[in-house]
Amino acid sequence: MKSLVPLIIAGVLGLAPSLASAAPGSRLWATGGVTSFEGAAGGGLTPWALIAGYDSSQQWGGTVAQSTAHLQDYTLNVTAAAVSFDNRVELSLARQRLDLDTLGGRLSMDTLGLKVRLYGSALYNRWGEWSLGIEHKHDRNFALPSAVGARSSSGTDVYLAASKLFFGVVAGRNLLLNADIRATKANQTGFLGFGGDKHDRYQPEFEGSAGVFVNRQWLVGTEYRQKPDNLNFAKEDDWMDLFVAYVPNRSLAVTAAWVDLGAIAGLKHQNGPYLSVQGSF
Amino acid sequence: MYPRLTRTLLAALCLCGLGACSSMPSASDSLYQQLGGKAGISKTVTMFLYQVVDDDRINHYFAGVNADRLQKRLTNQFCQLSGGPCHYGGDNMHKVHAGMHLTDADFNALVEDLILAMEKRRVPISAQNRLLGKLAPMHAQIVGK
Numbered sequence: 001m002k003s004l005v006p007l008i009i010a011g012v013l014g015l016a017p018s019l020a021s022a023a024p025g026s027r028l029w030a031t032g033g034v035t036s037f038e039g040a041a042g043g044g045l046t047p048w049a050l051i052a053g054y055d056s057s058q059q060w061g062g063t064v065a066q067s068t069a070h071l072q073d074y075t076l077n078v079t080a081a082a083v084s085f086d087n088r089v090e091l092s093l094a095r096q097r098l099d100l101d102t103l104g105g106r107l108s109m110d111t112l113g114l115k116v117r118l119y120g121s122a123l124y125n126r127w128g129e130w131s132l133g134i135e136h137k138h139d140r141n142f143a144l145p146s147a148v149g150a151r152s153s154s155g156t157d158v159y160l161a162a163s164k165l166f167f168g169v170v171a172g173r174n175l176l177l178n179a180d181i182r183a184t185k186a187n188q189t190g191f192l193g194f195g196g197d198k199h200d201r202y203q204p205e206f207e208g209s210a211g212v213f214v215n216r217q218w219l220v221g222t223e224y225r226q227k228p229d230n231l232n233f234a235k236e237d238d239w240m241d242l243f244v245a246y247v248p249n250r251s252l253a254v255t256a257a258w259v260d261l262g263a264i265a266g267l268k269h270q271n272g273p274y275l276s277v278q279g280s281f
Numbered sequence: 282m283y284p285r286l287t288r289t290l291l292a293a294l295c296l297c298g299l300g301a302c303s304s305m306p307s308a309s310d311s312l313y314q315q316l317g318g319k320a321g322i323s324k325t326v327t328m329f330l331y332q333v334v335d336d337d338r339i340n341h342y343f344a345g346v347n348a349d350r351l352q353k354r355l356t357n358q359f360c361q362l363s364g365g366p367c368h369y370g371g372d373n374m375h376k377v378h379a380g381m382h383l384t385d386a387d388f389n390a391l392v393e394d395l396i397l398a399m400e401k402r403r404v405p406i407s408a409q410n411r412l413l414g415k416l417a418p419m420h421a422q423i424v425g426k
């Protein structure tokens with residue numbers, strides 16, 4: 001009997017790390033953000049500097065997500081997945097489909113994303129967290145984009161993102177601020193191709209978001225995304241949303257939003273509800 | 282450009298603002314008082330240490346540590362940080378944790394245990410956040426040393 005004790009202790013010590021590595025990593029709740037429609041960790045419409053999942057030191061993490069938006073004349077569906085390591089790098093893949101409910105037909109593209117945390121921590125560093133990302137996008141249907149003046153069926157965006165959490169600053173609640181500067185040639189984020197008859201060069205665009213943690217499970221906020229206007233046939237608007245994200249634990253996140261995507265391909269006032277469900281591992 | 286959305290946004294902000302304000306402490310309410318004074322802080326620290334001891338991710342660091350002394354030191358530290366009439370007499374954070382080679386994962390686990398302890402003690406969210414805001418910058422002195 002007596003000789004069992006060291007064995008049990010050894011067993012517990014040996015088992016604990018392997019159990020811990022099977023569960024989502026040990027970052028704090030909600031610090032993996034949610035999955036943006038382009039696949040990167042962020043809000044709904046913009047990437048954040050945060051790395052997907054909950055991995056910290058030497059851990060692996062990842063997410064899968066399904067998102068949908070129902071606009072006046074379009075329906076957006078996104079299936080996305082990301083893997084991340086060491087709270088340092090994030091590799092994401094997303095397939096985006098835009099059903100043209102009024103015009104007829106469907107636009108579809110794939111986005112491969114890579115994000116690297118360059119510096120800092122949104123929670124613990126006074127200068128916040130800084131990441132550099134690229135998103136390579138490829139249109140799976142190019143007939144319509146090319147007919148309306150797009151120059152290329154694929155393109156690569158590069159963005160620099162900064163995120164910081166401010167503890168207890170809004171009525172004692174934590175405030176999360178994010179900003180991106182993105183170089184892009186994409187028309188309607190790539191659904192209508194890259195470059196156009198009006199402009200065919202990289203332009204810097206600003207993206208920003210602000211969210212308040214009502215408590216550690218509920219984040220309420222808004223996002224804004226500037227976009228280029230490269231095509232003569234129709235004007236392109238900036239995007240924005242109001243969102244509520246519910247992150248009950250490190251496995252699940254549900255985001256509901258009201259998105260306003262302005263005019264798309266000549267059809268004005270495209271707004272409507274957005275819903276995204278994310279699982280983390 | 283977005284009159285409808287702007288109105289919705291304003292309405293949403295007002296609602297959130299009102300909701301949050303009603304649970305906000307008055308300006309005279311210091312963090313120290315919100316944490317329940319020294320007695321409240323001491324209970325929270327005890328709960329915190331129970332959480333840590335239960336946490337297989339990091340409890341091995343605390344094997345053989347004098348729990349009484351750690352409890353008193355942490356209580357005095359949190360008390361002083363929150364503006365209370367206490368003096369933390371221990372060494373600085375860098376010196377205390379030097380040689381432990383603590384990782385981000387360790388630090389996150391400890392912060393999580395503190396949050397869970399404060400929730401169990403029903404510390405108001407605003408006080409939780411303000412205390413965390415005072416501890417978060419210590420990360421640089423504690424991790425990787």
Ligand code: HEM
Nearest residue numbers: 339342343346354355358371372377387388391416419423
């Ligand atoms: C903001 C985070 C932290 C704060 C404020 C903090 C604070 C303290 C304080 C006040 C002491 C007592 C110092 C003394 O006796 O003079 C202490 C000791 C200790 N800390 Fe931390 N600590 C933090 C993070 C961590 C982490 C992440 C770990 C490991 C997971 C850790 C492990 C220890 C251990 C094992 C001791 C006991 C040292 C001993 O008595 O030999 N600490 N800490």
